[in-house]
Amino acid sequence: MKKIALLGSTGSIGTQTxxxxxxxxxxxxxxxxxxxxxxxxxxxxxxxxxxxxxxxxEKKASELKNRVQAQGLLVEVxxxxxxxxxxxxxxxxxxxxxxxxxxxxxxxxxxxIKKGKTIALANKETLVTAGELxxxxxRDYGVSILPVDSEHSAIFQCLRGxxxxxxxxxxxxxxxxxxxxxxxxxxxxxxxxxALKHPNWSMGSKITIDSASLMNKGLxxxxxxxxxxxxxxxxxxxxxxxxxxxxxxxxxxxxxxxxMGLPNMMHPIAYALYYPERKPTPCVHPLDxxxxxxxxxxxxxxDLFPCLGLAYDALVVGGTMPAVLNAANEVAVDxxxxxxxxxxxxxxxxxxxxxxxxxxxxxxxxxxxxxxxWARVMSRQEVQKQ
Ligand code: NDP
Ligand code: MG
Numbered sequence: 262m263k264k265i266a267l268l269g270s271t272g273s274i275g276t277q278t279x280x281x282x283x284x285x286x287x288x289x290x291x292x293x294x295x296x297x298x299x300x301x302x303x304x305x306x307x308x309x310x311x312x313x314x315x316x317x318x319e320k321k322a323s324e325l326k327n328r329v330q331a332q333g334l335l336v337e338v339x340x341x342x343x344x345x346x347x348x349x350x351x352x353x354x355x356x357x358x359x360x361x362x363x364x365x366x367x368x369x370x371x372x373x374i375k376k377g378k379t380i381a382l383a384n385k386e387t388l389v390t391a392g393e394l395x396x397x398x399x400r401d402y403g404v405s406i407l408p409v410d411s412e413h414s415a416i417f418q419c420l421r422g423x424x425x426x427x428x429x430x431x432x433x434x435x436x437x438x439x440x441x442x443x444x445x446x447x448x449x450x451x452x453x454x455x456a457l458k459h460p461n462w463s464m465g466s467k468i469t470i471d472s473a474s475l476m477n478k479g480l481x482x483x484x485x486x487x488x489x490x491x492x493x494x495x496x497x498x499x500x501x502x503x504x505x506x507x508x509x510x511x512x513x514x515x516x517x518x519x520x521m522g523l524p525n526m527m528h529p530i531a532y533a534l535y536y537p538e539r540k541p542t543p544c545v546h547p548l549d550x551x552x553x554x555x556x557x558x559x560x561x562x563x564d565l566f567p568c569l570g571l572a573y574d575a576l577v578v579g580g581t582m583p584a585v586l587n588a589a590n591e592v593a594v595d596x597x598x599x600x601x602x603x604x605x606x607x608x609x610x611x612x613x614x615x616x617x618x619x620x621x622x623x624x625x626x627x628x629x630x631x632x633x634x635w636a637r638v639m640s641r642q643e644v645q646k647q
Pocket of ligand 1: 269272294295386
């Protein structure tokens with residue numbers, strides 16, 4: 262029996278994780294968390310019977326407490342960051358699957374590592390903000406970080422059985438998002454509704470906007486650097502609109518290995534939960550190659566989508582710069598979703614805030630948290646100016 266605490270259980274990755282768990286009696290949920298969606302969390306409590314749940318929002322947490330008490334359910338309800346840490350570090354859990362959105366996942370992940378929990382990581386903002394600290398802690402405590410992001414799961418699979426020094430490049434595939442065929446003029450007027458329509462994947466709103474701006478790929482480049490210990494020059498991005506090849510590893514002998522499948526997050530979720538085993542996954546069907554008419558590849562349009570270049574810049578500068586990139590992006594995407602800024606203002610705001618930042622090298626966790634707060638204040642000021 263593998264016991265799992267799932268952070269962000271009410272989101273896109275969270276609900277798909279629960280589908281995998283529901284399909285296999287050898288997987289058990291011991292903890293869950295949500296931000297505000299207590300209706301869905303209540304249903305999940307009834308179905309999975311966790312011992313502990315966290316609702317970030319305190320008012321919603323006390324509402325849920327009343328509801329579960331009225332039903333006589335044996336579940337403890339906690340709230341806030343402390344509550345999230347309590348779920349991430351609960352004694353009963355062997356593994357944590359972290360599927361919250363944003364850098365809020367950072368401290369619970371570090372605390373879970375300190376408790377020796379295996380980490381299945383969907384929450385990419387954690388590694389972007391503090392990749393060196395997180396990977397360093399994982400090494401110190403002998404903990405595995407198993408990627409859930411489909412590109413990183415693909416690379417992780419392509420690396421198995423090969424030597425690190427034999428790797429020449431990691432090639433991340435990108436669908437290109439809903440605006441991959443747009444011109445600069447067309448990008449000027451895109452609506453939130455259009456940006457939320459991803460051609461290949463159904464995901465939470467923040468990552469869907471990140472996919473439209475190519476920031477998602479930028480965050481994934483930084484994530485890949487930390488997970489696989491390569492240089493920025495060793496990471497390439499290629500637009501592959503069919504999303505069949507989930508990413509590739511090029512080796513020094515000229516051979517390239519690709520991991521392929523239909524676009525379905527259930528596979529990387531299950532791979533991380535079962536690793537090192539492979540088991541049948543619900544809703545995941547193998548490829549029928551006879552039905553694949555073509556696979557296409559194009560270079561990313563870096564001029565039209567500057568977020569990708571900004572992410573590479575932040576990675577090359579290092580230190581606290583990726584945390585600034587991430588915080589500014591979180592604020593800008595939130596402002597875009599609230600229709601306070603237009604789509605092209607997302608990269609402008611990030612660029613402005615990065616330009617104002619004096620980078621700290623080898624930052625401590627407290628310094629990263631301080632810089633994250635600073636970058637959010639600066640980004641909100643930029644939003645006001647737009
Ligand atoms: P969703 O927005 O669908 O879900 C986010 C989850 O986190 C929800 O459970 C939400 O609760 C909770 N949450 C949101 N804000 C907070 C907060 N401030 N504090 C605590 N909990 C919070 O996101 P996704 O599932 O799409 O993405 C989750 C993570 O996985 C992201 O980092 C994303 O980049 C990454 N990822 C997602 C993929 C996908 O296919 N969706 C693919 C690869 C990576 P509530 O429902 O109550 O708001
Ligand atoms: Mg991805």
